[in-house]
Amino acid sequence: MIASLALSDVACRRGGRLLFAGVSLSLGAGGAALISGPNGCGKSSLLRLVAGFARSFAGTISVTGRVALLGEASALDGDRRLASALLFWARLDGLPDPPARVADALAAVALDTLGDVPVRLLSTGQRRRAALARVIAGGAGLWLLDEPATGLDVASIALLEQAIARHRAAGGVVLVATHQPLDVSGALTLDLFAHQPVAA
Numbered sequence: 001m002i003a004s005l006a007l008s009d010v011a012c013r014r015g016g017r018l019l020f021a022g023v024s025l026s027l028g029a030g031g032a033a034l035i036s037g038p039n040g041c042g043k044s045s046l047l048r049l050v051a052g053f054a055r056s057f058a059g060t061i062s063v064t065g066r067v068a069l070l071g072e073a074s075a076l077d078g079d080r081r082l083a084s085a086l087l088f089w090a091r092l093d094g095l096p097d098p099p100a101r102v103a104d105a106l107a108a109v110a111l112d113t114l115g116d117v118p119v120r121l122l123s124t125g126q127r128r129r130a131a132l133a134r135v136i137a138g139g140a141g142l143w144l145l146d147e148p149a150t151g152l153d154v155a156s157i158a159l160l161e162q163a164i165a166r167h168r169a170a171g172g173v174v175l176v177a178t179h180q181p182l183d184v185s186g187a188l189t190l191d192l193f194a195h196q197p198v199a200a
C-alpha cells in the first residue's frame with residue numbers, strides 16, 4: 001500500500017478567521033497522528049484541507065496515494081441494504097472482488113450479520129461502524145478519520161483501534177481527529193490549540 005503525508009507550515013483560514021498556523025507533520029508508511037484541541041480549533045478543517053476539499057491559507061500539503069475521509073456523514077444510501085450500499089462504493093473504487101472486500105469490511109466492524117438491514121434502520125453507533133467499513137473496503141492508503149469513536153461502545157472502539165492497526169501494518173497512514181483517547185501505538189500527537197494564532 002502506498003501512502004504518505006507531509007504538512008509544512010500549514011495555516012487555515014475559515015470565515016475570515018485564521019484558525020491555526022505553523023502546522024508541520026510528516027507521516028510515512030505505517031504512520032499515524034492524533035489531532036487534538038478544543039471545539040472549533042480547526043481539527044475537521046485540517047482534515048478537509050488534506051482531503052483536498054478546501055485550500056490552505058499558507059504552507060504546503062503533499063499526499064501520496066488515495067485518500068479516504070470518514071466525516072460526519074457516511075454517504076451511504078439510507079434506503080439500500082447495508083451490504084448493497086457498501087458494494088455500490090466498493091465497485092466505484094475499482095478494486096478486485098468488491099463483494100469479498102465488503103464482506104471482510106463488515107466482519108472487521110462486526111456488522112456481518114446486518115448486511116441485509118437498510119442503512120436508515122441502523123443505530124447511531126452501527127452507522128458509524130458502517131462508515132468505517134466503507135473506508136476499510138475502499139482500500140485508500142491515507143485514512144482521515146474525523147471523530148471516528150463518536151457513538152461507539154467499548155467493544156466497537158476496540159474494533160476501530162484494530163482496524164487502524166491493521167491498516168498501518170499494511171503500510172497505510174492514519175490521521176485522526178479525536179476528543180476521545182484512542183489506543184494508536186506510537187502515534188504522533190498534534191495539539192491544534194498550540195497552533196492558534198497569537199492575538200496581535
Ligand SMILES: Nc1ncnc2c1ncn2[C@@H]1O[C@H](COP(=O)(O)OP(=O)(O)OP(=O)(O)O)[C@@H](O)[C@H]1O
Nearest residue numbers: 014015016019037038039040041042043044045046
Ligand atoms: N465553511 C465555513 N465557513 C466559515 N467558517 C467555517 C466553515 N467551516 C468551519 N468553519 C469554522 O471554523 C472553525 C473550526 O471548525 P472545525 O469544524 O474545523 O473545528 P473542530 O476543531 O473540528 O471542532 P469540533 O471539536 O467541535 O469538532 C469553527 O469556528 C467553524 O465555525
